Amino acid sequence: MFDLDRWREIFQTINKNKLRTLLAGFTVTLGILIFTILFGMGNGLKNTFYESFQDDAQNTIFIYPGFAKKPFKGFKENRRIEFKNEDLELLKEKFGDRIEYITARISDGVTVKYKSEYGNYTVRAVHPSHQYLEQTDIEKGRYINENDIKNDARVAVIGRLVEEDLFGRDNAVGKYFTLNKIVYRVIGVFSDIGSGDREERNIYTPVTTQQLIYKNTDKIDQINLSYNMSIGASGARRLSKDIEKLLKNKHNIAPSDQNGIYIESVIEDLEQTLQFANVLQIIVFFIGFGTLLAGVIGISNIMVYIVKERTKELGIRKALGAKPSAVIGMILQETVVITMIFGYIGLLIGNFILKSMGRKLEDWFITNPNVSQGIIIFATVTLVLAGLIAGYIPARRAAKVKPIVALRDE
Known part of the structure; x- marks a missing residue:
């Protein structure tokens, strides 16, 4: 893998076949570029949802009076509910520990x-x-x-x-x-x-x-x-229900009446919003991964052509004593080099586009679009593995071809 002559030969081959290399690399660059932009925008959308809740503490509950729509205990329907200081004191007394x-x-x-x-x-x-x-x-x-x-x-x-x-x-x-x-x-x-x-x-x-x-x-x-944060999200839900039950009882509101008291919990809204954002991000991920897969298929097809074009060369190598593993290793190493170089170019271009468009995308509810280091590593590893698979199949076929058959290839 670290044979200097092997590396020199790979770069000489790439230099002699610029068009072929560019065609192979373009599919990789395009795939990782689209993947980076799509995933970055998904993160930006998630950031927007999260920042919309940053104005208030994340453990806040808002309680509003409404209109009792149902008659209850002798009180008529459509009755306006009004909070007073005693309601505040009642909540302190009953739920002070929470x-x-x-x-x-x-x-x-x-x-x-x-x-x-x-x-x-x-x-x-x-x-x-x-x-x-x-x-x-x-x-x-x-x-x-x-x-x-x-x-x-x-x-x-x-x-x-x-x-x-x-x-x-x-x-x-x-x-x-x-x-x-x-x-x-x-x-x-x-x-x-x-x-x-x-x-x-x-x-x-x-x-x-x-x-x-x-x-x-x-x-x-x-x-x-x-x-208190110690009660957690489930405790917050129970607290909201207990507050609703207490205030409904105090203001003579039917338990089934959903309009008399309105309770809004920031943490529940945040959880629901982030769940929605995560679903969108997963969808974006699969779309981006599909684009990446299309690039892998593209480089696989090109590698089949490259190996076929070099059939006579590979036959000469085997005739001179090259082992099948050496032939496979040479093709795989060339594939990995092309994949990594052009994949990294795609990452750089994608990050540059995200950074340059960051402010402009805020009008579309996308804040600070970015791709995390973990995703970059994942995409790089995926590209390398995909490149190995794309190069291995045609390389293995080429390594099985007998030298005499390869030398007759036109």
Whole structure:
């Protein structure tokens, strides 16, 4: 295998038969090129699905009130369900050992003014735990704390883009502005890179402050919580069912009514989405592998032609004493060299195309398309093995041909 004369002879043969070599190598390059691009795009699609869940903690559960569509215990159908502070406290009491963070949330659109600057934004009234559920990063100042909740403080944490819109280059922390003509003090500025501009145009205030402003109501729009990771995905499903059962019982909703309470688990959505992405990737893999197989068949056909063309040469070698194993080894080594060189070229071109088109593919929901090192190794090994098989069959036939028969070949 490491005979210098053998290697010199192989490269001389390749150099003398450029067209033949290019034809053999082109099928390999094309096959691995298409395989790399298809598999890379499959990974990019999977990355898009995964990144869509990066804005929130992966162990988050969202609970929304809906409309009870069925009559139950004397209550009429189409009854609107409303959450209150007592619902939040009930969940803390019943499931405190399984809950990590919990917060209420009230959302409202407001007109914001600072000096001569105006803007319309969404205000979210929350508890301090909301920061960990949304994975909010504080760039300046601080987030809402328990003292703000107890004191009904008129303070606000604004998004980075809100600061840019209203305060320009000034540091917003410590300054006062109005939300629907009510004065608040800015205590912090947050960023939320994972979710883009939408989240960074939000404003957070203490939930008790918003409830006080709205005529001392104790109503809340939704409840968000995160469960202890130790309970796992199956435990999270049980927790969701237990919460649904408890709230339905409290609000007199029929157990079979699917519209009274809505519960959404991030981990379940992520699992379902990634399962769908994995199925797509498997389909893409088999399509790409089929393309790779087509390239292998192509090089196999070309190798049959190459061996047939060199029949007289092989006969002379056997007449001079070359063993059948030496003939087979020479052809196989030449096949492997061609396969590896052109296969590597296909990998390089495929990776270059993926990197150069990376940003442009985001509009098609493909993020950071790439091929892992393991897949590259798999494809390379597959090519080498396929090249060996493609070259072995015609080489073995050629090695069995008697020298006198080979020398008569025209």
